[in-house]
Amino acid sequence: MSGTLSTAAPFGSAAHLSCRECGHTTDLGPTFACEECFGPLEISYDFGTVTREQIEAGPASIWRYAPLLPVPADVATRPTTNPGWTRLVRATNLGRELGLTNLHVKDDSGNPTHSFKDRVVAIAVQAAHAFGYTTLSCSSTGNLAGAVGAAAARAGLDSCVFIPSDLEKEKIVVASVYGGRLIAIDGTYDEVNRFCSELIGDELGEKWGFVNVNLRPYYAEGSKTLAYEIAEQLGWRLPEQIVVPVASGSQLTKIDKGFRELVKLGLVEDTPYKVIGAQGSGCAPVSQAYKDGIDVIRPVRQPDTIAKSLAIGNPADGPYVLDIARRSGGTVEDVTDDEIRAAVKQLARTEGIFAETAGGVTVGVLKKLADAGRLDPEALTVVINSGDGLKTLDAVSDCGPTATIKPSLDAFRATL
Amino acid sequence: MSGTLSTAAPFGSAAHLSCRECGHTTDLGPTFACEECFGPLEISYDFGTVTREQIEAGPASIWRYAPLLPVPADVATRPTTNPGWTRLVRATNLGRELGLTNLHVKDDSGNPTHSFKDRVVAIAVQAAHAFGYTTLSCSSTGNLAGAVGAAAARAGLDSCVFIPSDLEKEKIVVASVYGGRLIAIDGTYDEVNRFCSELIGDELGEKWGFVNVNLRPYYAEGSKTLAYEIAEQLGWRLPEQIVVPVASGSQLTKIDKGFRELVKLGLVEDTPYKVIGAQGSGCAPVSQAYKDGIDVIRPVRQPDTIAKSLAIGNPADGPYVLDIARRSGGTVEDVTDDEIRAAVKQLARTEGIFAETAGGVTVGVLKKLADAGRLDPEALTVVINSGDGLKTLDAVSDCGPTATIKPSLDAFRATL
Numbered sequence: 001m002s003g004t005l006s007t008a009a010p011f012g013s014a015a016h017l018s019c020r021e022c023g024h025t026t027d028l029g030p031t032f033a034c035e036e037c038f039g040p041l042e043i044s045y046d047f048g049t050v051t052r053e054q055i056e057a058g059p060a061s062i063w064r065y066a067p068l069l070p071v072p073a074d075v076a077t078r079p080t081t082n083p084g085w086t087r088l089v090r091a092t093n094l095g096r097e098l099g100l101t102n103l104h105v106k107d108d109s110g111n112p113t114h115s116f117k118d119r120v121v122a123i124a125v126q127a128a129h130a131f132g133y134t135t136l137s138c139s140s141t142g143n144l145a146g147a148v149g150a151a152a153a154r155a156g157l158d159s160c161v162f163i164p165s166d167l168e169k170e171k172i173v174v175a176s177v178y179g180g181r182l183i184a185i186d187g188t189y190d191e192v193n194r195f196c197s198e199l200i201g202d203e204l205g206e207k208w209g210f211v212n213v214n215l216r217p218y219y220a221e222g223s224k225t226l227a228y229e230i231a232e233q234l235g236w237r238l239p240e241q242i243v244v245p246v247a248s249g250s251q252l253t254k255i256d257k258g259f260r261e262l263v264k265l266g267l268v269e270d271t272p273y274k275v276i277g278a279q280g281s282g283c284a285p286v287s288q289a290y291k292d293g294i295d296v297i298r299p300v301r302q303p304d305t306i307a308k309s310l311a312i313g314n315p316a317d318g319p320y321v322l323d324i325a326r327r328s329g330g331t332v333e334d335v336t337d338d339e340i341r342a343a344v345k346q347l348a349r350t351e352g353i354f355a356e357t358a359g360g361v362t363v364g365v366l367k368k369l370a371d372a373g374r375l376d377p378e379a380l381t382v383v384i385n386s387g388d389g390l391k392t393l394d395a396v397s398d399c400g401p402t403a404t405i406k407p408s409l410d411a412f413r414a415t416l
Numbered sequence: 417m418s419g420t421l422s423t424a425a426p427f428g429s430a431a432h433l434s435c436r437e438c439g440h441t442t443d444l445g446p447t448f449a450c451e452e453c454f455g456p457l458e459i460s461y462d463f464g465t466v467t468r469e470q471i472e473a474g475p476a477s478i479w480r481y482a483p484l485l486p487v488p489a490d491v492a493t494r495p496t497t498n499p500g501w502t503r504l505v506r507a508t509n510l511g512r513e514l515g516l517t518n519l520h521v522k523d524d525s526g527n528p529t530h531s532f533k534d535r536v537v538a539i540a541v542q543a544a545h546a547f548g549y550t551t552l553s554c555s556s557t558g559n560l561a562g563a564v565g566a567a568a569a570r571a572g573l574d575s576c577v578f579i580p581s582d583l584e585k586e587k588i589v590v591a592s593v594y595g596g597r598l599i600a601i602d603g604t605y606d607e608v609n610r611f612c613s614e615l616i617g618d619e620l621g622e623k624w625g626f627v628n629v630n631l632r633p634y635y636a637e638g639s640k641t642l643a644y645e646i647a648e649q650l651g652w653r654l655p656e657q658i659v660v661p662v663a664s665g666s667q668l669t670k671i672d673k674g675f676r677e678l679v680k681l682g683l684v685e686d687t688p689y690k691v692i693g694a695q696g697s698g699c700a701p702v703s704q705a706y707k708d709g710i711d712v713i714r715p716v717r718q719p720d721t722i723a724k725s726l727a728i729g730n731p732a733d734g735p736y737v738l739d740i741a742r743r744s745g746g747t748v749e750d751v752t753d754d755e756i757r758a759a760v761k762q763l764a765r766t767e768g769i770f771a772e773t774a775g776g777v778t779v780g781v782l783k784k785l786a787d788a789g790r791l792d793p794e795a796l797t798v799v800i801n802s803g804d805g806l807k808t809l810d811a812v813s814d815c816g817p818t819a820t821i822k823p824s825l826d827a828f829r830a831t832l
Contacts, residue, residue: 402597
């Protein structure tokens with residue numbers, strides 16, 4: 001992989017890449033694996049002083065946190081999708097049903113392409129600019145394809161998204177409407193991923209930014225903004241319990257990183273919080289390892305869950321999720337397809353939020369733990385909805401009319 | 417219709433209802449037609465002093481404008497969907513293609529149920545509370561059903577939505593997922609509407625708030641917030657050209673009202689603006705009347721446009737739209753289904769915004785007028801996208817993969 005820095009301070013306060021396994025540090029570059037131990041690299045910062053007032057005066061998007069991200073200081077003036085600053089909803093009705101008196105839903109369906117992926121892709125775009133990449137790429141089966149297509153269009157980058165050719169028609173439309181290249185691969189999602197790895201090593205992919213491969217250390221930092229927003233929207237304090245979906249595990253890991261940064265910067269008090277990971281039972285390798293009390297994630301070869309956006313059989317950040325859940329006094333739990341469907345409907349019925357199946361997983365786990373008495377019912381609790389129900393309509397396809405009638409008052413009266 | 421005021425100052429600075437035809441005024445109540453001339457009633461206000469600073473310190477939702485709306489002062493603390501404060505996108509890429517140097521897209525797909533209807537329904541909910549109605553109702557073929565279902569769920573109101581029974585499966589899911597009553601009527605949309613009118617006059621509907629009938633004067637005011645947000649997001653100034661979709665015509669009328677209020681309150685300078693109405697050619701009664709130079713709207717009996725959310729054959733506010741377009745030096749124009757499809761794709765490709773067909777109508781009209789030299793290319797221009805492409809996927813169902821290949825570098829190379 002190649003690429004040179006193209007602007008002054010393109011990464012803001014980001015200082016270097018450090019290996020999460022051995023701690024080895026290296027310069028900021030388009031690389032994702034430690035040269036010493038092949039461990040995953042993540043970004044370390046030299047934060048200056050950052051104040052609440054400074055943040056509050058910023059834009060209503062993730063760019064209010066630009067000083068805490070690997071992006072240039074003027075990022076808010078650049079053409080991006082301006083994701084983030086989504087609603088934190090005080091969920092009194094849902095809380096009442098679950099016996100939780102202080103519940104909030106962080107509703108990331110309000111993002112530009114209606115999933116949290118807009119946050120991470122927006123950071124990857126800035127890294128692509130910095131490294132001189134003019135094509136943004138990824139493999140995807142859904143939310144990521146739309147986020148990459150939209151962000152590239154807006155930023156004036158080319159895009160090339162790879163999908164399995166048997167994807168649902170709706171998802172193909174969403175992946176292609178932004179006008180970038182969309183390549184369907186005859187093969188499974190694993191084969192698409194393997195193909196992309198080959199491509200990155202070839203001269204064909206040399207000048208390409210794969211958001212979740214060679215740009216991954218930058219991309220992943222976008223999830224920290226969920227933590228920042230939650231804390232700010234709670235009035236600059238940390239939640240006491242938080243339920244986070246687990247696909248690769250990156251989102252959960254970065255939310256924890258975000259909270260710890262806020263403490264270190266003196267922006268919030270250092271109060272304890274429990275982090276709870278949520279998976280679909282049909283692809284729950286991290287939940288299984290948690291229950292088994294082991295540190296090794298056994299890959300799921302044939303994921304079988306309606307929460308397809310979480311169906312990563314071999315989650316890269318799984319071990320870190322286990323660490324955080326155990327260290328914080330949280331847990332990792334999973335729910336069945338029926339529980340997911342019921343939770344999607346319960347959230348819609350109680351709070352008017354129509355979540356994708358991943359939101360059904362987090363709300364379903366919340367309910368499962370609340371019912372079992374495994375949550376503090378009075379603790380300040382946040383549950384994340386990471387996407388939009390319009391993208392997973394099949395999950396609630398049994399919804400329909402209460403009654404079908406002739407247009408007459410008598411016919412209507414008979415339905416009451 | 418009955419109903420009594422249930423809280424102190426439930427309508428904030430709203431003073432009374434006045435007839436738009438004869439000027440007759442009446443007390444605030446659940447009524448929509450003038451007792452003197454049957455003309456439409458709208459809300460008049462006794463605004464106190466309202467400052468930019470006061471507004472800017474408010475929440476990131478339409479409630480920052482609570483002092484300018486018929487809602488209680490504490491509305492932001494009540495359980496609502498908190499719509500509004502959607503992105504105003506500087507559309508440099510689209511502007512370049514259209515030859516417009518100062519173009520912005522007001523993207524209302526960021527609302528909680530992804531259309532501008534969340535704005536109007538949020539106001540109707542407050543009126544329902546004030547009048548003691550516990551059931552929120554409407555007839556709908558799409559966006560309104562979702563907005564009513566979500567807002568009622570969140571507010572703890574019952575809801576009952578009426579739809580034609582032949583509606584698309586996707587729309588039925590969205591209309592029913594929030595758990596309210598959904599009644600499918602065997603009949604056309606006109607028959608559903610007629611049935612609802614009967615219901616309002618019957619004891620069955622006596623305690624019901626039909627958002628766009630007996631609550632319409634309140635409901636309609638929600639569209640003013642589009643004007644307020646656009647002006648504030650432009651740095652407290654009015655645009656010079658604005659393209660607005662026309663269904664009933666209410667949105668356009670209220671945007672004009674909102675701009676004039678801002679001028680009257682001294683919040684923006686009194687600079688001229690041209691208002692341009694946009695319709696689909698398959699249901700363009702207002703555009704036709706404009707072209708014919710007449711004041712009377714000839715109803716379209718069989719609407720035939722892919723912009724179904726705009727397909728109102730007999731638009732109540734049509735004459736007011738004509739007035740405003742003529743008075744402001746704007747126009748009313750329409751575009752064909754092919755132009756709508758092309759515009760949806762052009763907006764997605766250039767700005768990463770996936771609009772529903774109504775957004776294709778406004779962007780299509782913008783392009784048509786720009787191509788014909790009928791716009792000032794350097795004027796500060798705003799085009800409204802009122803909804804989300806995920807709800808009208810059929811319009812772009814020809815989108816698909818650039819190529820379908822085997823998972824090999826050689827196969828990929830052959831596509832380049």
